[in-house]
Amino acid sequence: MRLSLYVPGDTWVHRLDPMTKLLMTVVGIGLTFLLPSLQGGTLLLVLLLAVLGSAGVLHRAAAVYVGVAIVAGTFLVVQGLVYPGNAVPALTLGPIVFYREGLLVGLRLALRLYNILSATLILVLVTHPSDLVEAVVRRGASPRLGYVIMAVLQVIPTMMATASTIMDAQRSRGLETEGSLWVRLKAFVPVMGPLVTGSLIATEERALALEVRGFSGEGRPTFLKEEVIPPYATAARLVTVAALAAGIAGRWLLGW
Amino acid sequence: MAAEPQGNPWALRFTTLTIVLIPVAVGINYVGKLIAAGLKLPLWLDSIGTVLAGMLAGPWVGALSGAVNNIIFGLTADPISFWYLITSIAIGLVVGYLAFTGWISSFGRVVVLGLIVAGVAAVVSTPINVILWEGQTGNVWGDALYTALVGRGWPIWLASFLDEAVVDLPDKLATVIVSYLIFKALPERLVGLFSGSRSEVESL
Amino acid sequence: MAVIEVENLRYRYPRQERLALDGITFTVEPGEFIGVIGPNLAGKSTLCQALVGLVPHFYKGAIGGQVRVAGLDVHRSTVAEVSRRAGLVFQNPFTQISGAKLTVYEEVAFGLEHAGVPREEMRRRIDEALRLLGLEAVKDQSPFALSGGQMQRLAIASVLAMEPEVLILDEPTSQLDPAGTEEVFEAVTALCRRGMAVVMAEHKVDRLAEHADRILVLHQGRQIAYGPPRQVFARENVAALGVAVPAVTQAAKALGWVLEDGTYPVTLAEAVAVGQARRGGR
Numbered sequence: 098m099r100l101s102l103y104v105p106g107d108t109w110v111h112r113l114d115p116m117t118k119l120l121m122t123v124v125g126i127g128l129t130f131l132l133p134s135l136q137g138g139t140l141l142l143v144l145l146l147a148v149l150g151s152a153g154v155l156h157r158a159a160a161v162y163v164g165v166a167i168v169a170g171t172f173l174v175v176q177g178l179v180y181p182g183n184a185v186p187a188l189t190l191g192p193i194v195f196y197r198e199g200l201l202v203g204l205r206l207a208l209r210l211y212n213i214l215s216a217t218l219i220l221v222l223v224t225h226p227s228d229l230v231e232a233v234v235r236r237g238a239s240p241r242l243g244y245v246i247m248a249v250l251q252v253i254p255t256m257m258a259t260a261s262t263i264m265d266a267q268r269s270r271g272l273e274t275e276g277s278l279w280v281r282l283k284a285f286v287p288v289m290g291p292l293v294t295g296s297l298i299a300t301e302e303r304a305l306a307l308e309v310r311g312f313s314g315e316g317r318p319t320f321l322k323e324e325v326i327p328p329y330a331t332a333a334r335l336v337t338v339a340a341l342a343a344g345i346a347g348r349w350l351l352g353w
Numbered sequence: 354m355a356a357e358p359q360g361n362p363w364a365l366r367f368t369t370l371t372i373v374l375i376p377v378a379v380g381i382n383y384v385g386k387l388i389a390a391g392l393k394l395p396l397w398l399d400s401i402g403t404v405l406a407g408m409l410a411g412p413w414v415g416a417l418s419g420a421v422n423n424i425i426f427g428l429t430a431d432p433i434s435f436w437y438l439i440t441s442i443a444i445g446l447v448v449g450y451l452a453f454t455g456w457i458s459s460f461g462r463v464v465v466l467g468l469i470v471a472g473v474a475a476v477v478s479t480p481i482n483v484i485l486w487e488g489q490t491g492n493v494w495g496d497a498l499y500t501a502l503v504g505r506g507w508p509i510w511l512a513s514f515l516d517e518a519v520v521d522l523p524d525k526l527a528t529v530i531v532s533y534l535i536f537k538a539l540p541e542r543l544v545g546l547f548s549g550s551r552s553e554v555e556s557l
Numbered sequence: 558m559a560v561i562e563v564e565n566l567r568y569r570y571p572r573q574e575r576l577a578l579d580g581i582t583f584t585v586e587p588g589e590f591i592g593v594i595g596p597n598l599a600g601k602s603t604l605c606q607a608l609v610g611l612v613p614h615f616y617k618g619a620i621g622g623q624v625r626v627a628g629l630d631v632h633r634s635t636v637a638e639v640s641r642r643a644g645l646v647f648q649n650p651f652t653q654i655s656g657a658k659l660t661v662y663e664e665v666a667f668g669l670e671h672a673g674v675p676r677e678e679m680r681r682r683i684d685e686a687l688r689l690l691g692l693e694a695v696k697d698q699s700p701f702a703l704s705g706g707q708m709q710r711l712a713i714a715s716v717l718a719m720e721p722e723v724l725i726l727d728e729p730t731s732q733l734d735p736a737g738t739e740e741v742f743e744a745v746t747a748l749c750r751r752g753m754a755v756v757m758a759e760h761k762v763d764r765l766a767e768h769a770d771r772i773l774v775l776h777q778g779r780q781i782a783y784g785p786p787r788q789v790f791a792r793e794n795v796a797a798l799g800v801a802v803p804a805v806t807q808a809a810k811a812l813g814w815v816l817e818d819g820t821y822p823v824t825l826a827e828a829v830a831v832g833q834a835r836r837g838g839r
Contacts, residue, residue, distance in 0.1 A: 101428070101429060102428075102429060164431075165431075165433070167491075168433075168491040171489065171491060171493075171496055172486060172487075172489060175489055175496055175499065175500050175503075176487060176489075178500060178504065179500050179503040179504045180487070181503070181509070202487065206485075206486055206487060206489075209485070210433070210486075213433065214433070217427065217435070220428070221428050221429075226428065241367075241372050244372065245372060245375045245376055245417075245421055246421065246424070246425070248373075248376035249375075249376040249379045249380070249421060249425050250425070250429075251376075252376045252377060252379070252380045253379065253380050253383050253425075253429075255380075256380040256381070256383065256384050257380075257383060257384060257387055259384075260384045260387055260388055261387075264388065264391055274391070274392055278394070278395070281392040281393065281394055282392075282394060282527075284392055285388060285389065285392060285394065285398070285531065286531060286534055286535075288388050288392075289384065289385060289388055289401070289531065289535070290534070290535055290538065292384060293381050293384070293401070293402075293405070293535050294535060294538055294539060296377050296380065296381065297374075297377060297405070297409075297539060297543065298539075298540065298543060299377075300370060300373045300374050300377055301370065301543065301546060303373045304368075304369045304370040304372075304373045307369050307373065308369050312369055313368070313369050
């Protein structure tokens with residue numbers, strides 16, 4: 098079982114170093130808020146989709162997009178109904194009236210949701226987590242924080258698998274996992290308890306094992322793997338920063 | 354004697370032991386969410402690990418567990434959860450501080466702690482909801498309330514707070530109570546190891 | 558020149574009344590294999606942890622006496638400093654995996670990265686450690702995909718790559734099947750022959766009697782005996798305190814098969830020799 102959403106590949110986006118992709122994500126999120134208009138948001142979404150598309154991960158992104166479609170739909174419905182600036186009715190379904198102003202606000206919110214998602218997916222779908230963590234530690238982040246992130250990615254699938262096993266075992270022992278709300282609530286602790294207690298007790302041994310491998314030392318670490326930065330990374334960074342500058346200029350000079 | 358954390362609540366407890374605790378805490382959060390969904394409970398129960406980390410190792414470790422939780426959840430499942438990082442940090446801080454100042458010494462106090470955590474979570478989440486989504490939460494029940502209130506002319510801030518609070522109150526109360534029950538079942542030696550990990554070595 | 562010197566070591570865990578270690582004194586030379594035995598709660602694990610500084614630095618509590626390992630005063634050094642001179646392998650192979658690395662090769666690199674070892678040196682040490690422990694074939698596998706015996710050898714390889722002068726093992730075979738146990742004992746005796754000092758706490762006294770140069774017996778935190786296996790297992794107080802004695806020795810005692818120096822055989826080979834001598838003498 099794998100936790101990371103990373104899609105292996107060998108496109109230009111995959112070969113980019115993690116820091117450049119981190120920059121693209123940060124700028125993407127920044128531009129989402131710089132360009133609140135429908136036109137600006139749409140343009141940004143097109144750009145982000147182009148990056149994801151050239152990385153060959155649109156199919157995985159689509160799965161995430163569908164997953165949040167309900168939230169996006171809620172924005173349209175709720176804002177269309179009750180946005181305080183509502184004035185012009187756009188759609189009437191029996192007693193329910195959707196207003197034009199609210200629907201536009203809802204559309205902008207949905208666009209914002211998808212822009213934030215798409216920007217983040219550049220990092221999530223196209224960057225291997227351990228490469229990202231190592232890149233950040235190389236640049237001075239705490240190696241302990243790096244350990245925490247890497248350990249989380251390994252520990253979660255293990256614990257989830259154990260949880261499923263315990264659920265099945267408790268079920269076969271006659272613990273009611275169906276039935277009334279109160280019955281199911283009471284079932285939570287016996288399923289959860291042993292797993293949590295066991296994993297907390299195991300932290301002692303794991304900590305001891307890390308200590309004797311020099312984990313608490315003060316010096317800067319070295320790295321087994323060499324970092325590869327492709328020649329076009331500089332160009333990619335410049336284009337990303339230029340996009341940010343264009344967004345700022347557009348917002349304040351041209352009033353997008 | 355029942356196990357109870359001791360020492361200065363704000364003392365930094367970033368030792369190898371507490372660092373190892375953080376991934377486990379995040380794992381517990383995930384498992385809580387998984388089991389709650391498996392039992393079809395109308396609660397998230399996805400911050401039990403953060404709360405336990407706060408109870409065991411104080412506010413800083415609790416806060417870091419919460420932060421890492423949302424970063425990882427953002428990277429692996431739902432990128433929007435990055436934004437609620439601040440809420441998770443606040444939960445870890447509040448539980449860690451109050452646990453080390455006697456607020457998990459009895460069941461009655463734990464219930465109060467749960468209510469405080471719910472209040473803090475709602476207060477911290479509200480501005481995020483307002484900034485990102487005009488005050489909506491994306492939760493069907495909360496948003497139904499929001500719609501009704503805004504439709505009656507209530508201010509967005511207040512409607513958004515109540516939208517969030519409706520969701521948080523039962524969830525955080527249950528989270529803190531479950532965490533406490535698990536905490537009470539831990540070996541006293543382990544609890545002492547966490548809270549005393551920064552104490553001095555005596556000489557014989 | 559002794560590589561481990563322990564003098565009147567006393568230790569008490571936090572919030573405890575009783576001393577977990579009380580008056581431990583012994584020395585170990587390079588290339589020696591020391592077996593540590595004793596019933597449960599005798600203090601075997603505590604002693605192992607005291608040799609690398611986890612006691613007292615990790616557990617805190619109160620400590621007295623002196624521990625010197627490879628020239629370091631353990632009580633005044635950090636665990637990270639000691640970790641470059643003395644390695645410790647634990648019982649449970651699973652919790653020793655760092656949990657942060659994707660392959661066996663990277664797992665061995667974990668400690669070296671934290672110690673700041675340069676890349677070329679790192680690769681040389683990893684290759685050598687994997688070769689010594691016979692793990693080259695699985696170097697690209699996930700650590701979690703290994704068998705128990707392989708995982709325990711990986712733990713030893715990870716410690717070995719730090720190039721310590723001393724290797725300490727705390728019941729490393731207790732969760733392994735006979736084949737895994739054999740793998741670990743073979744690896745460890747091979748390291749001894751290369752000049753490494755080894756201290757191993759172990760329940761399997763028959764195996765220890767076969768491989769160890771000296772045996773240290775603990776009981777309720779006190780040192781009951783320290784010496785060559787035959788002398789130690791011949792002593793009456795060792796058996797009387799409930800310390801396990803090799804099956805061969807028990808049988809020899811029951812049969813009255815005494816060696817010339819008044820001790821009893823501790824390995825099958827010795828017992829066979831005594832038996833043949835007795836038959837020949839008749």
